[in-house]
Amino acid sequence: MDFKYTNDFVSNFWSMYVVVISLVGIIGCGVFLWMQGSVKHNPGQTTGHVWDETLAEYSNPLPNWWRWMFYITVVFALVYLVLFPGLGTFNGKLDWTARGQYDAEMKKADEQYAPIFNKFLKQDIMTVAANPEAKEMGQRLFLTYCAQCHGSDAKGAKGFPNLTDSDWMWGGTPDKIKETITKGHDAVMTPKGTKPDMDAEQVKDVVAYVRSLSGLSSDSIRAQRGKELYPQACAACHGPEAKGNQDAGYPNLTDKVWLYGSSEAEMIYGVTNGRINRMPAWGDFLGEAKVHLLTAYVWGLGGGVKPAPVIAPAAAEQSGTAGTPVGAVVPPRQETN
Amino acid sequence: MTEELDASKTGHSDGPPLSFVAGAPLALVETGLIRAHAFAALAGLIIAASFGTVAAIKLVQPDFLSGQVWSTWGSIRANHTQGIIFGWLSNAFLSFLYFAVPRLGGRPVTSRRLGWSLFALWNFGVVLLGWVLVSVNLPNYFWAIKPLEWTEFPLAVTCVTEFCLVLMALQFIPPLARKPNNDGIYVSSWYIIGGLVFTMLAFPVGSLVPLLVPGAIGAAFSGLWIHDAVGLYVTPLVLAIAYFVFPVRTGQPIYSHFLSMIGFWLLFFSYPLNGTHHYVYSAIPMDTQRAAIAASIITGFDVILVVLNLMMSLRGQASLVRRDLPLRFVWTGVVMYLVVSLQGSLQALMPVQRYVHFTDWVIGHSHLAMLGFATFVTLGGVAHLCQRTAGCRYHHGYLNLAYWLILGGLTIMFVDLTIAGLIQGQLWIDGAPWMESVRASQPYWLVRAASAVPILLGFVAFILGTTIRDENRRVDTNRHVPLLAAPTAQASHG
Numbered sequence: 034m035d036f037k038y039t040n041d042f043v044s045n046f047w048s049m050y051v052v053v054i055s056l057v058g059i060i061g062c063g064v065f066l067w068m069q070g071s072v073k074h075n076p077g078q079t080t081g082h083v084w085d086e087t088l089a090e091y092s093n094p095l096p097n098w099w100r101w102m103f104y105i106t107v108v109f110a111l112v113y114l115v116l117f118p119g120l121g122t123f124n125g126k127l128d129w130t131a132r133g134q135y136d137a138e139m140k141k142a143d144e145q146y147a148p149i150f151n152k153f154l155k156q157d158i159m160t161v162a163a164n165p166e167a168k169e170m171g172q173r174l175f176l177t178y179c180a181q182c183h184g185s186d187a188k189g190a191k192g193f194p195n196l197t198d199s200d201w202m203w204g205g206t207p208d209k210i211k212e213t214i215t216k217g218h219d220a221v222m223t224p225k226g227t228k229p230d231m232d233a234e235q236v237k238d239v240v241a242y243v244r245s246l247s248g249l250s251s252d253s254i255r256a257q258r259g260k261e262l263y264p265q266a267c268a269a270c271h272g273p274e275a276k277g278n279q280d281a282g283y284p285n286l287t288d289k290v291w292l293y294g295s296s297e298a299e300m301i302y303g304v305t306n307g308r309i310n311r312m313p314a315w316g317d318f319l320g321e322a323k324v325h326l327l328t329a330y331v332w333g334l335g336g337g338v339k340p341a342p343v344i345a346p347a348a349a350e351q352s353g354t355a356g357t358p359v360g361a362v363v364p365p366r367q368e369t370n
Numbered sequence: 371m372t373e374e375l376d377a378s379k380t381g382h383s384d385g386p387p388l389s390f391v392a393g394a395p396l397a398l399v400e401t402g403l404i405r406a407h408a409f410a411a412l413a414g415l416i417i418a419a420s421f422g423t424v425a426a427i428k429l430v431q432p433d434f435l436s437g438q439v440w441s442t443w444g445s446i447r448a449n450h451t452q453g454i455i456f457g458w459l460s461n462a463f464l465s466f467l468y469f470a471v472p473r474l475g476g477r478p479v480t481s482r483r484l485g486w487s488l489f490a491l492w493n494f495g496v497v498l499l500g501w502v503l504v505s506v507n508l509p510n511y512f513w514a515i516k517p518l519e520w521t522e523f524p525l526a527v528t529c530v531t532e533f534c535l536v537l538m539a540l541q542f543i544p545p546l547a548r549k550p551n552n553d554g555i556y557v558s559s560w561y562i563i564g565g566l567v568f569t570m571l572a573f574p575v576g577s578l579v580p581l582l583v584p585g586a587i588g589a590a591f592s593g594l595w596i597h598d599a600v601g602l603y604v605t606p607l608v609l610a611i612a613y614f615v616f617p618v619r620t621g622q623p624i625y626s627h628f629l630s631m632i633g634f635w636l637l638f639f640s641y642p643l644n645g646t647h648h649y650v651y652s653a654i655p656m657d658t659q660r661a662a663i664a665a666s667i668i669t670g671f672d673v674i675l676v677v678l679n680l681m682m683s684l685r686g687q688a689s690l691v692r693r694d695l696p697l698r699f700v701w702t703g704v705v706m707y708l709v710v711s712l713q714g715s716l717q718a719l720m721p722v723q724r725y726v727h728f729t730d731w732v733i734g735h736s737h738l739a740m741l742g743f744a745t746f747v748t749l750g751g752v753a754h755l756c757q758r759t760a761g762c763r764y765h766h767g768y769l770n771l772a773y774w775l776i777l778g779g780l781t782i783m784f785v786d787l788t789i790a791g792l793i794q795g796q797l798w799i800d801g802a803p804w805m806e807s808v809r810a811s812q813p814y815w816l817v818r819a820a821s822a823v824p825i826l827l828g829f830v831a832f833i834l835g836t837t838i839r840d841e842n843r844r845v846d847t848n849r850h851v852p853l854l855a856a857p858t859a860q861a862s863h864g
Contacts, residue, residue, distance in 0.1 A: 051657050062668075072628070080627045082554035085473040088617050090557065093626035093682075099675055106671060110664070119660055131656065131720075176803030185805050 048121030055120060063107040066100055150322035153329075158207035161326065162333035171330025174323055178315065179331075187334050191293055192310060197334045200290040204279040205338035211328040215321075217314030220282045224307035228266035233305070235259075239266055240300045246275050246287045249295055398478035400468050403485045404759055407465035408752055410493050412833050414457025415745075417501075419829055421450035423822040429815040440505035448504050448515060448522035454740055455520070455599060456531070457497040462748045463607045464492070467542050467562065469755040470614050474559045475545035488537050495530040496523070503527060519648075520596045521577035528577050535570045542566060557630035558610040564638050565606030572598040576645070586653040590646050593662075597645030601669070604744045605637065608707075609676065611751035612700050616683050619697040619754070620690060625682035633676040640668040647718040651727055663718045670715030677708040695769045696757070699750030702777065706742035710735065725799065730811065730818075731791025734784045741780050741825070749776075749832060756836050768835030775828030783821035790814035 074094040083089045117125040124130075149170075153161050161167045176185055182193040189195035194202055202220070203213050225231045231239070235258075242259025244251040264273065270283040277285035284292065293299050293308065316324060331337070425446045427434050435441040468485065472478050479485060500523035507515050512525050521528060543566060546559045555563075576595015580588035617624055624630060646654070646662035684691060684701070691701050713735055716722050726732060753769060756762045790811050797807040 051661075069628075069632075074628065079623050080554070082556070084476075084556045085618070087621050088474070088556055088558070088614065089623035090627035090630060091623050091625055093628065095626075095628060095632065095675075096678065099671075099678070102674075103671055106667065118656070121657075131651075173803045173806075176805040180803075180805055 161329035215316035226266040411461035418453025561606040561610040568602040593645035601641040629679040636672040666718035673711035696754035703746030729791035734787030772831035779824035
C-alpha cells in the first residue's frame with residue numbers, strides 16, 4: 034500500500050485555505066458559545082416585542098446540556114483533525130485513507146476468495162462448466178456484469194446478442210469466448226457496405242436478396258437484382274456465400290438469427306446507415322479468474338462450441354469452421370436457468 | 371378581494387399591542403392571492419403525488435403506462451419531484467407569505483400587480499410549462515429535460531424560475547426589512563428573508579453552474595442545489611410557518627428569542643455545504659466530502675436546538691395539540707423534522723453512507739423530509755390561514771381524516787423503504803448480484819406503491835376539508851384568542 038493521500042489541489046494555497054477555514058470555523062464556534070455565557074437573560078419574560086397580537090418570544094437562555102453537547106463537538110472536531118486527514122495536506126496521525134481502507138478490504142477479500150477462484154482457474158473451461166458450484170458463481174457474475182445488456186436469461190435484446198443459441202459472432206469455442214470477454218470487440222458495418230453509391234432502390238434490392246437467403250419473405254424480382262449487387266456491396270465482409278466470418282466478427286446472413294430484428298424496415302435501415310456495436314473489454318476490470326468462470330458459464334448456456342480436437346489440426350482447417358455446433362456434440366450440461 | 375385588517379392585529383408600534391385603536395393605519399392582506407396560491411398548491415400536490423404514484427407502480431409493473439415519452443419512468447420521476455417543490459410547496463409558501471408578511475411587517479406586500487404577475491408566471495411559466503416540456507422532452511438543449519437532480523425542468527424554465535425567485539424577494543423582503551414598525555424582526559421574518567435571499571442565490575449555483583462545469587466538479591455544484599432546495603428554501607419557509615402557527619394557536623410566546631436566533635444563524639452558517647454530502651464516496655475532492663459531512667453534523671445539532679425551542683413553546687398545551695388541527699399538523703411536522711434531520715446527519719457519516727448509498731433508504735429519508743416535515747407543516751399552515759381568511763373555513767372531520775390517512779401512509783412508506791434500503795445495502799456489500807437485490811426489493815416496492823393509496827386519499831380529504839364548510843362545529847378551537855382575525859361582516863364582502 035504505497036498510495037499516500039496528499040491532497041486534491043495543485044497549489045499549496047488551497048491547502049492553507051482549507052486549514053484556516055476549518056480551524057477558524059471550529060474555534061470560532063467554541064469562542065462564540067463561550068461568549069454567550071455572559072449574555073444577560075430574563076427567564077420567563079418576553080423580549081417586549083409583539084407581532085400580530087400574539088407573536089412574542091421569551092428571553093430564556095441556551096440550555097446548558099446543548100451548550101456542552103456543542104463544546105463536545107468542538108473538541109471532537111479538533112481530535113478528529115489530529116487523527117484523520119482533514120487539514121489540507123496533513124495526513125493525520127493514524128495515516129488513514131479511504132483508498133487505503135478500500136485496498137485493505139480488497140486484499141482481505143482476495144485472500145479469502147483466491148483459493149476458490151484459483152481452483153477453477155487451473156481447470157479446463159469445459160470441466161468448469163460441468164461443475165455446479167462454478168456454474169452458480171458464474172451466474173452471479175453474469176447477473177452482475179453481463180445481464181444489463183445480454184439480459185438476466187442471457188437471451189439478449191435488439192443489438193445485444195443472444196448467448197444461449199449456437200450462433201456466434203466471434204466464435205463459440207472456450208478460447209474465443211474468453212477472448213471476447215477479456216478484450217471486448219468493436220464491430221462496424223459501413224453504410225451501404227462496400228458500394229457507397231447505392232441508391233435507396235438498390236438498397237431495397239440487396240435487402241430482398243439477403244432476406245431470400247434465410248427464407249424470409251421477399252420480392253423475387255428485387256432479390257434477383259440484389260443478387261447482382263451483392264458481390265460488390267456485401268461479399269467483401271460477409272463472404273460470397275453470405276456465411277460471414279467469425280474471426281473478424283462478420284455475421285452469417287444465411288441463418289435465421291438477426292441481431293437487430295428481421296423486419297425489412299430494420300434491415301433497410303441497417304444497410305443504409307450502417308451499424309456500430311461494441312462489447313466492452315472486461316479483462317482488466319474482472320481479472321482472469323472471474324473471466325474464466327464467466328467463460329465457462331456462457332459456454333455452458335447451451336450454445337457452446339467444442340474446440341477442434343488438438344490431435345488433428347489439419348482436419349479442423351479443412352472443415353473451414355472453428356468448431357462444430359453443439360447440436361452435434363452433447364454439451365456438458367443442458368440445464369435451463 | 372382585499373381584506374382590511376385591524377391595526378391591532380398587525381402589531382403596530384403605537385399603543386399597546388392588544389388595543390383596538392379605531393382609525394389606526396391599516397395593513398392590506400391580498401386575500402385573492404392567498405386563495406389563488408392555496409388552490410394552485412393543492413392542485414399541484416395532487417398532480418405531483420399522482421406522478422409519484424405512477425413512478426412507484428412502474429417499479430412493480432414495468433409495463434404500466436409504457437410506450438410513450440411522457441410516461442417513461444425518468445420523465446415521470448422528474449415531474450414528481452419538480453411538481454412537489456415548485457407546484458405544491460412553492461405555491462403553498464406564497465399563499466402563506468401573502469397571509470403572514472403583512473401581519474409580520476405591518477405593511478402590505480410590495481405590489482398587488484406584481485403578485486398576480488408572479489402567480490401567472492410561476493404557475494404557467496414554471497410549473498405547467500415545466501411539466502409539459504419534461505413530458506415531451508424536445509430535442510433541444512434549451513427545451514429538453516436537464517439531466518440534473520432536483521432541477522430537471524428544462525433550461526428555459528430554469529430562467530423563468532430564477533426570475534420569479536428574484537420577484538419573490540422583491541415582493542416580500544421590503545415589507546419585512548424596511549424599518550420594522552416595532553423595532554424588531556420576528557424569527558419567522560428572519561427565516562423568510564434568509565430563505566428568499568439564499569434561494570435566489572443557490573438556485574443558479576446548482577442548476578446553471580453544472581452546465582458550464584461538466585463532470586464530477588459540476589456534480590458537486592449540483593449537490594449545492596439538490597440539498598439547498600431542502601435546507602435553504604423549504605426548511606426556512608417551513609420553519610417560518612411553524613414559528614408563526616405555534617404562538618398564534620397557543621397564545622403563548624416562543625420559548626427563547628436567543629435560541630431562535632442561534633437556530634437561524636447556525637442553519638444558514640452550516641447548511642450551504644450540506645448538499646455535497648450526496649457525493650460522498652464519489653470522484654470529488656476528499657476535502658469537499660469531509661466539509662459536507664462536518665456541515666451535516668453541525669446541522670443536526672442546530673435542528674435539535676430549533677426543535678427544542680419550538681417544543682418548549684408548547685409547554686402545558688398538550689391537549690390543545692390533540693384538539694387543534696392546524697397545530698397538530700405543524701407539531702407532527704416538527705417532530706418529523708427532528709427525526710429526519712438526525713437521520714440525515716447520521717447518514718452523511720461515511721460508515722453509514724457506504725451502507726445506504728443508492729438504496730431505497732435514501733428514498734424513505736427524502737419522503738420523511740418532504741412529506742413528513744415540509745408537507746405536514748405546510749398543510750397545517752394552509753389550514754391555519756384558511757381559517758383566518760375571509761370566506762374560508764376548514765372542515766374539522768375531513769381534515770382529521772386527512773391527518774390520519776397521510777400519517778398512516780407515510781409511516782408505511784417510510785418503514786417499508788428503510789427496511790428495503792437495509793436489505794439492498796446488505797446484499798450489495800455481500801457482493802450479491804444486482805438482480806438478486808432487485809428480486810429482494812419487489813415485495814417492498816409493492817408495499818410502497820400501496821402506501822400511495824392512503825396518502826392520495828388523505829390529500830383528497832384535505833382538499834375537501836378546505837373547500838367544504840363545516841356549519842355544525844365551532845371552527846376556532848383556540849381558547850386564548852378566539853376573536854383574532856375572525857372576519858367581520860364588512861370584511862368578508864370581497
